[in-house]
Amino acid sequence: MSQPxxxxxxxxxxxxxxxxxxxxxxxxxxxxxxxPRNPPPPPSxxxxxxxxxxxxxxxxxxxxxxLRGKSIKLINATALGGTIADxxxxxxxxxxxxxxxxxxxxxxxxxDFYYVNKAFLGALQGGAYQLTPEVLDVYVAYIxxxxxxxxxxxxxxxxxxxxxxxxxQSRTQHQKxxxxxxxxxxxxxxxxxxxxxxxxxxxxxxxxxxxxxxKNLRIPQYLFYPSLDPxxxxxxxxxxxxxxxxxxxxxxxxxxxxxxxxxxxERGKDPAGVVQAYKLxxxxxxxxxxxxxxxxxxxxxxxxxxxxxxxEAGDDPDVIVLNLPPWSSLEMNALQQASDVIVQKxxxxxxxxxxxxxxxxSKPVIGSAVGGIPAQIVHKITGMLVHSIEGCAYQIRYxxxxxxxxxQLGRNGHEHVxxxxxxxxxxxxxxxxxSSLLGRS
Amino acid sequence: xxxxxxxxxxxPKAKAPFYFNSATHLVRVEREQAHSLGELLDAMRGxxxxxxxxxxxxxxxxxxxxxxxxxxxxxxxxxSACNEIGLAEQLAAIDVRNFTTIAxxxxxxxxxxxxxxxxxxxxxxxxxxxxxYFCASELFLIPTPFAAADLAEFADCLRKVSVHxxxxxxxxxxxxxxxxxxxxxxxxxxxxDRADLAxxxxxxxxxxxxxxxxxxxxxxxxxxxx
Numbered sequence: 001m002s003q004p005x006x007x008x009x010x011x012x013x014x015x016x017x018x019x020x021x022x023x024x025x026x027x028x029x030x031x032x033x034x035x036p037r038n039p040p041p042p043p044s045x046x047x048x049x050x051x052x053x054x055x056x057x058x059x060x061x062x063x064x065x066x067l068r069g070k071s072i073k074l075i076n077a078t079a080l081g082g083t084i085a086d087x088x089x090x091x092x093x094x095x096x097x098x099x100x101x102x103x104x105x106x107x108x109x110x111x112d113f114y115y116v117n118k119a120f121l122g123a124l125q126g127g128a129y130q131l132t133p134e135v136l137d138v139y140v141a142y143i144x145x146x147x148x149x150x151x152x153x154x155x156x157x158x159x160x161x162x163x164x165x166x167x168x169q170s171r172t173q174h175q176k177x178x179x180x181x182x183x184x185x186x187x188x189x190x191x192x193x194x195x196x197x198x199x200x201x202x203x204x205x206x207x208x209x210x211x212x213x214x215k216n217l218r219i220p221q222y223l224f225y226p227s228l229d230p231x232x233x234x235x236x237x238x239x240x241x242x243x244x245x246x247x248x249x250x251x252x253x254x255x256x257x258x259x260x261x262x263x264x265x266e267r268g269k270d271p272a273g274v275v276q277a278y279k280l281x282x283x284x285x286x287x288x289x290x291x292x293x294x295x296x297x298x299x300x301x302x303x304x305x306x307x308x309x310x311x312e313a314g315d316d317p318d319v320i321v322l323n324l325p326p327w328s329s330l331e332m333n334a335l336q337q338a339s340d341v342i343v344q345k346x347x348x349x350x351x352x353x354x355x356x357x358x359x360x361x362s363k364p365v366i367g368s369a370v371g372g373i374p375a376q377i378v379h380k381i382t383g384m385l386v387h388s389i390e391g392c393a394y395q396i397r398y399x400x401x402x403x404x405x406x407x408q409l410g411r412n413g414h415e416h417v418x419x420x421x422x423x424x425x426x427x428x429x430x431x432x433x434x435s436s437l438l439g440r441s
Numbered sequence: 442x443x444x445x446x447x448x449x450x451x452x453p454k455a456k457a458p459f460y461f462n463s464a465t466h467l468v469r470v471e472r473e474q475a476h477s478l479g480e481l482l483d484a485m486r487g488x489x490x491x492x493x494x495x496x497x498x499x500x501x502x503x504x505x506x507x508x509x510x511x512x513x514x515x516x517x518x519x520x521s522a523c524n525e526i527g528l529a530e531q532l533a534a535i536d537v538r539n540f541t542t543i544a545x546x547x548x549x550x551x552x553x554x555x556x557x558x559x560x561x562x563x564x565x566x567x568x569x570x571x572x573x574y575f576c577a578s579e580l581f582l583i584p585t586p587f588a589a590a591d592l593a594e595f596a597d598c599l600r601k602v603s604v605h606x607x608x609x610x611x612x613x614x615x616x617x618x619x620x621x622x623x624x625x626x627x628x629x630x631x632x633x634d635r636a637d638l639a640x641x642x643x644x645x646x647x648x649x650x651x652x653x654x655x656x657x658x659x660x661x662x663x664x665x666x667x
Contacts, residue, residue: 055603211574415506
């Protein structure tokens with residue numbers, strides 16, 4: 001079995017061994033950059049023509065015209081990495097192109113602020129937690145610092161996720177404030193939720209990624225699906241030559257079926273469960289399993305999860321585990337494009353944008369019926385929903401042996417994303433909501 | 442030379458042009474939830490009309506690329522979360538074209554569900570695999586630059602507008618007009634004196650094809666008359 005890659009390409013993985021004990025090195029030195037590449041320039045709205053109807057783009061321009069000259073401030077907790085920062089990086093240039101003054105600010109704080117927010121994140125997603133006055137003091141103190149530091153002078157302020165929620169104390173009379181929640185709030189820790197709720201109810205509206213995450217609030221709540229950018233490195237079409245090269249680098253045989261899960265190595269993503277499902281399926285169909293993710297080096301829990309994956313996989317050379325640097329979007333994209341079936345067997349999930357990415361690439365997807373995945377997978381139509389390891393194993397076998405059906409799922413999935421989950425749809429929703437709040441519709 | 446010249450047939454102008462509009466919507470999450478079919482019935486009786494619209498008309502458009510097996514959210518949930526296949530089939534067979542008001546559509550849904558639960562009482566309180574969350578549509582009208590003064594221009598504009606415009610004029614229009622018709626057929630019959638084309642277009646089945654398929658069929662019908 002392959003070992004995880006080191007963070008850079010300077011360390012080769014340990015060689016794999018066959019059952020007979022013969023040494024087999026299946027992986028060459030991967031050609032992944034040691035440092036992040038310079039990002040390509042952000043696309044303009046016109047670049048989406050051909051992917052989205054030009055009439056649809058014209059509708060976006062018309063709605064934006066109602067907001068021309070207005071200002072929007074977007075605030076979140078991280079400038080780099082993660083879905084929120086990635087999305088803001090793509091959407092802000094589009095807002096500016098549409099003559100809307102979009103500004104992005106990031107709240108700052110010390111390590112104690114980081115750890116408090118990490119604990120809050122777990123608690124708001126249902127984890128056990130002991131809320132203490134000291135913890136609240138840390139949060140409140142850093143929010144006060146950020147209130148002093150940041151300028152909130154905009155027509156609309158959008159706070160992303162819970163970290164900047166309490167900044168709403170700075171709102172003025174003629175502003176509109178929106179709270180965009182990206183996490184699963186269906187079962188939050190009552191004390192932590194009780195702390196944030198009064199702040200949230202001072203916003204004009206809240207936006208959730210799934211109706212299941214919404215709460216009983218005194219403000220309007222909207223459903224906005226997260227979206228993907230079809231022109232990003234993670235989702236753009238790739239030359240088949242490049243896809244083959246990436247597979248060769250990682251020791252993946254493109255002539256044999258490939259089953260893939262792309263996710264961080266976290267318990268909630270259940271990579272060990274995916275290995276179990278693969279092993280059950282492999283009794284009847286030949287396939288390789290690729291588990292690719294990033295972030296192991298930074299997170300101690302990920303290392304434990306990875307150990308569990310290795311233990312589960314034993315010495316099977318067809319289980320290929322890849323811990324890639326965060327700037328490996330092109331390689332992740334290639335792995336998805338090379339796959340015959342893509343799995344997202346999460347035990348807990350926010351929206352599950354990796355499912356969206358797989359659907360966009362017209363791949364048959366097997367996803368757990370958790371979080372936002374059922375909003376993307378209409379069972380047997382845009383993908384297959386499962387509730388167990390055994391169910392996942394059965395669907396891997398079925399899809400690998402029924403390629404016509406798998407192909408149809410992929411086609412439907414692609415259309416679903418095209419209609420409902422692209423960045424242009426998200427941009428339109430934001431513009432309509434802002435326009436409506438400012439009385440421009 | 443004059444004798445050899447073939448007159449180009451004139452396409453008659455309509456009495457009034459057809460102005461194409463489009464629409465977009467926001468989905469608002471409502472308070473009602475259902476954890477069983479009994480709760481679905483209660484919520485269905487009291488929810489807003491915008492909710493009934495969202496879970497029937499709007500969801501049909503959101504899933505228009507599925508040409509078979511998807512009709513409305515109530516039917517889908519009854520099948521996937523409650524495993525009541527017979528009821529799901531009945532609900533899926535509800536055709537929004539038979540209703541010109543949301544109130545009538547709601548009455549049909551409530552009657553169908555109520556009668557089923559009277560017949561199969563065990564299904565009333567059995568817990569669903571996942572809750573049904575009621576949402577509601579907030580619709581926003583978007584004007585477009587497209588207008589047609591005759592059939593040729595009409596076909597040309599149809600090719601250029603977004604699928605949301607097709608949805609707005611062909612599906613949602615029934616509620617606006619309160620007629621078993623659509624904006625395209627109304628214009629063809631009233632302003633372009635082509636009742637024959639209007640009737641053909643009104644028979645296009647949007648349950649069995651995508652909105653782009655609907656668009657192509659309308660264009661075919663109009664162009665065949667040019």
